Amino acid sequence: MRAFLVLVGCLVAASAFAQSLPTPSPAQDRLKALSGDPVALRAAVDAGKKATFFCANCHGDDGISKTPDVPNLAGQNPAYLLEQIRKFGAGERKDAFMQGLIKVLKDEERVQVATYFASLPVRPSAADAAQVAKGKVLFERLCVRCHGEQARGNEAIARLAGQKLPYLQTTITRYRDRTGVRNNQLMSIATAGLKNEEILALANYLTQLP
Numbered sequence: 001m002r003a004f005l006v007l008v009g010c011l012v013a014a015s016a017f018a019q020s021l022p023t024p025s026p027a028q029d030r031l032k033a034l035s036g037d038p039v040a041l042r043a044a045v046d047a048g049k050k051a052t053f054f055c056a057n058c059h060g061d062d063g064i065s066k067t068p069d070v071p072n073l074a075g076q077n078p079a080y081l082l083e084q085i086r087k088f089g090a091g092e093r094k095d096a097f098m099q100g101l102i103k104v105l106k107d108e109e110r111v112q113v114a115t116y117f118a119s120l121p122v123r124p125s126a127a128d129a130a131q132v133a134k135g136k137v138l139f140e141r142l143c144v145r146c147h148g149e150q151a152r153g154n155e156a157i158a159r160l161a162g163q164k165l166p167y168l169q170t171t172i173t174r175y176r177d178r179t180g181v182r183n184n185q186l187m188s189i190a191t192a193g194l195k196n197e198e199i200l201a202l203a204n205y206l207t208q209l210p
């Protein structure tokens with residue numbers, strides 16, 4: 001029985017790990033190859049700057065969005081950006097505008113826009129000090145093991161530090177409520193027990209992190 005439970009535990013851990021990784025694709029392979037080639041990476045970032053002139057209408061010239069419900073893309077992990085672009089394209093993540101737009105981007109352009117936005121500096125926002133203190137405790141208890149000490153994520157997991165507060169709040173609430181706008185088992189489990197005011201505190205904490 002004990003050995004069985006250990007086995008089940010390992011399987012759950014392994015599937016959780018797999019779920020936190022971006023879906024393998026030629027675009028992700030291309031991104032990996034670029035990360036080991038500074039000259040090609042520079043060229044991709046420059047091409048990405050041109051390819052994102054339209055994105056700037058909402059996400060900002062510098063990847064800092066102009067609207068509270070549009071996420072910042074600056075400094076975000078490129079593999080995460082590429083995975084979200086794939087999800088919009090495949091209809092696994094719902095947003096009528098983004099789903100339509102992303103279909104016109106070819107694989108190479110997707111890689112270029114991801115490397116461009118990832119290369120830009122993050123700009124944190126001011127937040128309520130009491131909420132920040134409350135949010136920090138929750139983050140360290142529930143989120144840090146995946147999103148990392150400073151909420152900067154990694155090659156598989158989103159950066160949260162410096163993200164727009166209303167976007168964070170809406171997104172976390174959607175995972176918790178399993179609205180189907182975004183599906184991620186790990187995030188639904190991690191947020192399942194959160195009250196609305198805890199989500200607000202977490203969003204305050206995350207938005208002001210550099």
Ligand code: HEC
Binds near residue numbers: 054073097098
């Ligand atoms: C009309 C406004 C608009 C334009 C133009 C736009 N986006 Fe978006 N984008 C959004 C909104 C709104 C969301 C958040 C959707 C949601 O609530 O999940 C989003 C989300 C994203 C995300 C997910 C970010 C995250 O943190 O998960 C990526 C990646 C993205 N957009 C890339 C792009 C790219 C690349 C372009 C240009 C080719 C672009 N967007 C143009 C409005 C826009």
Ligand code: HEC
Binds near residue numbers: 142158168184
């Ligand atoms: C077991 C790992 C894990 C834990 C624990 C976890 N997350 Fe996540 N988180 C992820 C993964 C993986 C994604 C990307 C999911 C996707 O593609 O929709 C994500 C995405 C997010 C996003 C979307 C970011 C964006 O740019 O749209 C937010 C916000 C978020 N997490 C907040 C939290 C908060 C707050 C907690 C703690 C209450 C938490 N996460 C705990 C793994 C985790």
